[in-house]
Amino acid sequence: MDGVTTAPxxxxxxxxxxxxxxxxxxxxxxxxxxxxxxxxQKPRAVIEAMVRCMETAYANVHRGAYRLSELATxxxxxxxxxxxxxxxxxxAREVVFTRNSTEAINLVAHAWGRGVMxxxxxVLISELEHHANIVPWQMLxxxxxxxxxxxxxxxxxxxxxxxxxxxLADGKVGLVAMAHMSNVLGTVxxxxxxxxxxxxxxxxxxxxxSQAAVHxxxxxxxxxxxxxxxxxxxxxxxxxxxxxxxxxxxLDRMPPFLGGGDMIASVTFERSEWAPPPAKFEAxxxxxxxxxxxxxxxxxxxxxxMPAIEAHERALVDHAMGALSEVPGxxxxxxxxxxxxxxxxxxxxAHPHDLATLLDRAGIAVxxxxxxxxxxxxxxxxxxxxxxxxxxxxxxxxxxxxLARALIEAREFFR
Amino acid sequence: MSGLFDDLRDLYQEVILDHGxxxxxxxxxxxxxxxxxxxxxxxGDRIELFLxxxxxxxxxxxxxxxxxxxxxxASASLMTEVVKxxxxxxxxxxxxxxxxxxxxxxxxxxxAALAEDMERxxxxxxxxxxxxxxxxxxxxxxxxxxxxxxxxxxxxx
Numbered sequence: 310m311d312g313v314t315t316a317p318x319x320x321x322x323x324x325x326x327x328x329x330x331x332x333x334x335x336x337x338x339x340x341x342x343x344x345x346x347x348x349x350q351k352p353r354a355v356i357e358a359m360v361r362c363m364e365t366a367y368a369n370v371h372r373g374a375y376r377l378s379e380l381a382t383x384x385x386x387x388x389x390x391x392x393x394x395x396x397x398x399x400x401a402r403e404v405v406f407t408r409n410s411t412e413a414i415n416l417v418a419h420a421w422g423r424g425v426m427x428x429x430x431x432v433l434i435s436e437l438e439h440h441a442n443i444v445p446w447q448m449l450x451x452x453x454x455x456x457x458x459x460x461x462x463x464x465x466x467x468x469x470x471x472x473x474x475x476x477l478a479d480g481k482v483g484l485v486a487m488a489h490m491s492n493v494l495g496t497v498x499x500x501x502x503x504x505x506x507x508x509x510x511x512x513x514x515x516x517x518x519s520q521a522a523v524h525x526x527x528x529x530x531x532x533x534x535x536x537x538x539x540x541x542x543x544x545x546x547x548x549x550x551x552x553x554x555x556x557x558x559x560l561d562r563m564p565p566f567l568g569g570g571d572m573i574a575s576v577t578f579e580r581s582e583w584a585p586p587p588a589k590f591e592a593x594x595x596x597x598x599x600x601x602x603x604x605x606x607x608x609x610x611x612x613x614x615m616p617a618i619e620a621h622e623r624a625l626v627d628h629a630m631g632a633l634s635e636v637p638g639x640x641x642x643x644x645x646x647x648x649x650x651x652x653x654x655x656x657x658x659a660h661p662h663d664l665a666t667l668l669d670r671a672g673i674a675v676x677x678x679x680x681x682x683x684x685x686x687x688x689x690x691x692x693x694x695x696x697x698x699x700x701x702x703x704x705x706x707x708x709x710x711x712l713a714r715a716l717i718e719a720r721e722f723f724r
Numbered sequence: 725m726s727g728l729f730d731d732l733r734d735l736y737q738e739v740i741l742d743h744g745x746x747x748x749x750x751x752x753x754x755x756x757x758x759x760x761x762x763x764x765x766x767x768g769d770r771i772e773l774f775l776x777x778x779x780x781x782x783x784x785x786x787x788x789x790x791x792x793x794x795x796x797x798a799s800a801s802l803m804t805e806v807v808k809x810x811x812x813x814x815x816x817x818x819x820x821x822x823x824x825x826x827x828x829x830x831x832x833x834x835x836a837a838l839a840e841d842m843e844r845x846x847x848x849x850x851x852x853x854x855x856x857x858x859x860x861x862x863x864x865x866x867x868x869x870x871x872x873x874x875x876x877x878x879x880x881x
Contacts, residue, residue: 659794660792660793660794661767661793662767662793662795662857662860663736663744663793663794663795666732666735666854666857667729667732670728670729670731670732671728671729677767678766678767678768679767679768683768686768692768692791693768693791693792694767694768715728718728718729719729722729722732722736723736723741723794
């Protein structure tokens with residue numbers, strides 16, 4: 310948005326865009342929603358766009374030679390173009406719609422991992438990955454024998470770049486698959502450096518942007534990666550829609566993931582010919598209404614401005630570091646220099662689940678458990694799990710203060 | 725903010741907090757003749773249960789180890805206390821009654837013979853108002869069934 314003057318970031322105004330934030334809650338307390346890292350709330354613009362689609366412009370896409378189907382197809386392809394612009398992709402054909410990030414990573418593990426990589430090539434992930442970026446590679450290893458390497462994370466919760474370099478050194482790594490931002494530590498990984506190192510050693514790079522794409526502007530061309538994915542429901546959009554971006558040359562080389570209608574050029578009982586990307590990877594009727602909702606979500610955050618959202622969240626993170634450090638008995642997981650609005654913590658006097666039950670009573674929604682990152686919790690000796698507060702663009706400093714005060718009182722309750 | 729959590733005293737009664745902080749029978753039984761592991765993969769709660777049976781089959785001793793929240797730890801602690809001296813079928817009947825208590829807050833059709841033990845377990849009845857916490861309270865009892873049946877592993881999922 311260079312050179313464009315945008316309205317100043319007004320969190321009170323933004324909160325009015327999210328109907329759920331003004332819904333009356335049990336016991337009359339306002340909702341303090343600090344679980345946006347798991348799934349974010351939806352602005353009215355997204356809800357209304359989806360309703361409007363179903364009420365006025367809904368039919369199956371890429372099929373009917375009638376006006377309504379053409380309208381729906383246009384809306385679906387416009388969503389693809391919006392996702393391409395959101396990531397600054399060179400070409401909208403590089404955007405494949407998936408169900409979520411998990412499906413996007415599985416798509417790469419199947420179509421690139423089994424279809425293009427050689428069995429002698431290794432996959433390199435890190436200790437801070439979500440299960441979605443661990444399990445598909447274990448399945449590839451067990452299926453095709455591709456070694457799975459794991460880059461260490463430092464005690465501060467940052468990627469150990471020396472370890473990364475040493476695990477790339479023998480040139481056997483075919484793919485580096487890493488989170489752009491940790492869903493537990495909040496760490497933002499140095500993706501440009503990861504890409505430079507990986508490419509220097511002949512490895513391609515897949516970035517899991519599930520968390521990062523929500524909090525800062527992503528430019529896949531500037532990052533230089535090969536694959537990037539994010540999910541709609543964390544970006545204030547609907548569930549059931551995600552994006553895999555991949556360089557067109559890679560998509561051309563990859564065999565399909567799922568077979569069915571919409572992904573073929575021609576079918577006989579002897580053989581089928583694949584449609585060109587992205588259709589090759591979108592078998593069956595896609596998530597049409599959800600794509601329209603995602604488009605509205607992208608328009609919504611773009612209008613506010615990703616730099617403005619990032620600045621708001623940086624201020625929140627600084628505020629939270631101060632407020633949470635004053636809670637006695639609280640241990641934060643990870644203290645990365647570059648981090649986003651995700652805080653996982655353990656309290657000396659209370660188990661994460663007991664803590665979450667108490668916070669819920671105060672109207673504060675947080676997640677307790679291991680957040681689909683069991684190996685990371687083992688790495689930090691937090692086998693009991695952690696309680697996690699994660700922020701969205703509607704989160705306020707007052708909410709962070711409420712959390713800190715409730716934590717102090719919860720500790721008294723259990724002591 | 726004073727009293728923010730006062731109404732949670734129904735769930736976290738003093739008995740629960742006490743057993744959660746200082747669980748009874750929290751040890752291994754080296755001479756156990758039945759053991760089982762209980763897992764709640766959702767939250768990472770895990771217990772290992774040890775039973776020592778008397779010659780007539782009754783539970784002579786019960787102990788556990790593991791990790792978990794206050795509810796699951798207190799429930800396991802109370803369970804090891806109340807099942808001592810019980811025949812396996814009595815212990816299982818008590819478990820079934822307890823699960824109903826945890827899920828509904830009451831057990832109107834419970835056998836009168838269980839009344840005294842149910843009284844001891846009553847502090848856990850508050851979990852029925854917290855559906856996501858019911859399985860914390862029932863994990864130990866699922867594990868007891870697994871130990872008595874010799875199936876070794878239980879899950880409250």
